[in-house]
Amino acid sequence: MSANLPVIIALDFPDASTTLNFVRQFPHPENLFCKVGMELYYREGPAIVRDLKDLGVQIFLDLKLHDIPNTVGSAARIIGQLGVTLTTVHALGGSKMMAAAKQGILDGAAAAGVAPAKVLAITQLTSTSPAALRDEQQIATPLPESVTHLAQLAAQSGLDGVVSSAAEVAAMKPQLSAGFKFITPGIRLKQNQTDDQVRVMTPDAARRAGSSGIVVGRPITQAADPVAAYEEIKRLWEEPVHE
Numbered sequence: 361m362s363a364n365l366p367v368i369i370a371l372d373f374p375d376a377s378t379t380l381n382f383v384r385q386f387p388h389p390e391n392l393f394c395k396v397g398m399e400l401y402y403r404e405g406p407a408i409v410r411d412l413k414d415l416g417v418q419i420f421l422d423l424k425l426h427d428i429p430n431t432v433g434s435a436a437r438i439i440g441q442l443g444v445t446l447t448t449v450h451a452l453g454g455s456k457m458m459a460a461a462k463q464g465i466l467d468g469a470a471a472a473g474v475a476p477a478k479v480l481a482i483t484q485l486t487s488t489s490p491a492a493l494r495d496e497q498q499i500a501t502p503l504p505e506s507v508t509h510l511a512q513l514a515a516q517s518g519l520d521g522v523v524s525s526a527a528e529v530a531a532m533k534p535q536l537s538a539g540f541k542f543i544t545p546g547i548r549l550k551q552n553q554t555d556d557q558v559r560v561m562t563p564d565a566a567r568r569a570g571s572s573g574i575v576v577g578r579p580i581t582q583a584a585d586p587v588a589a590y591e592e593i594k595r596l597w598e599e600p601v602h603e
């Protein structure tokens with residue numbers, strides 16, 4: 361295994377008991393890296409982060425902050441106290457907002473005496489098509505260039521990485537410094553349906569494209585055998601790249 365992150369399971373469940381039952385079916389929850397998103401966090405609050413941490417799970421708290429810098433900075437200070445590993449803000453909130461988020465996380469972590477979360481910028485959601493970018497957002501820049509631009513803005517604002525489709529990673533990676541993270545949801549196995557995702561890739565293609573970590577929800581959580589689905593995705597993600 362390289363320095364890449366383990367497969368991140370998106371725990372998009374409605375409540376704590378469903379979530380904890382799901383996690384407990386894995387033989388070694390302490391080896392899992394899981395994402396807590398809006399649905400679960402809005403229902404359960406910080407208690408779900410503590411419960412998962414008690415099982416040894418590493419947490420990506422994905423709340424996608426997007427507001428004025430002062431509001432985001434204050435919210436980030438609270439998140440920083442939770443001792444999660446990764447968290448998110450929207451790059452479209454701008455450089456001042458992203459810098460405020462980073463500072464908030466550092467301040468919160470220092471106050472709580474925990475390691476600071478790495479802050480990732482959402483670039484263009486994997487559910488956004490090139491046509492929606494052009495016609496709905498009225499952004500004339502092609503989608504891959506828009507993602508690269510937002511990644512550079514995130515890096516200049518002091519953030520640690522971005523979230524995008526794996527399809528954009530190869531183009532933007534050479535323009536960003538080593539250590540900058542590229543976390544890619546929108547992962548599907550060939551036989552899976554795409555659901556509401558538009559820009560999708562398989563785990564092995566994401567790895568070859570240079571992703572630092574993949575986020576996988578429904579292909580694992582809705583599988584008949586989630587542990588087997590996780591193991592298969594992990595195997596594809598971790599298999600060596602043959603150039």
Ligand SMILES: O=C(O)c1cc(=O)[nH]c(=O)n1[C@@H]1O[C@H](COP(=O)(O)O)[C@@H](O)[C@H]1O
Nearest residue numbers: 370397484485486523545546575576577578
């Ligand atoms: O921030 C994210 O994690 C995220 C960003 C993005 O552009 N697209 C995206 O799908 N996600 C998240 O990744 C997960 C994907 O779930 P599945 O489509 O079920 O694999 C969901 O929890 C989304 O919230």
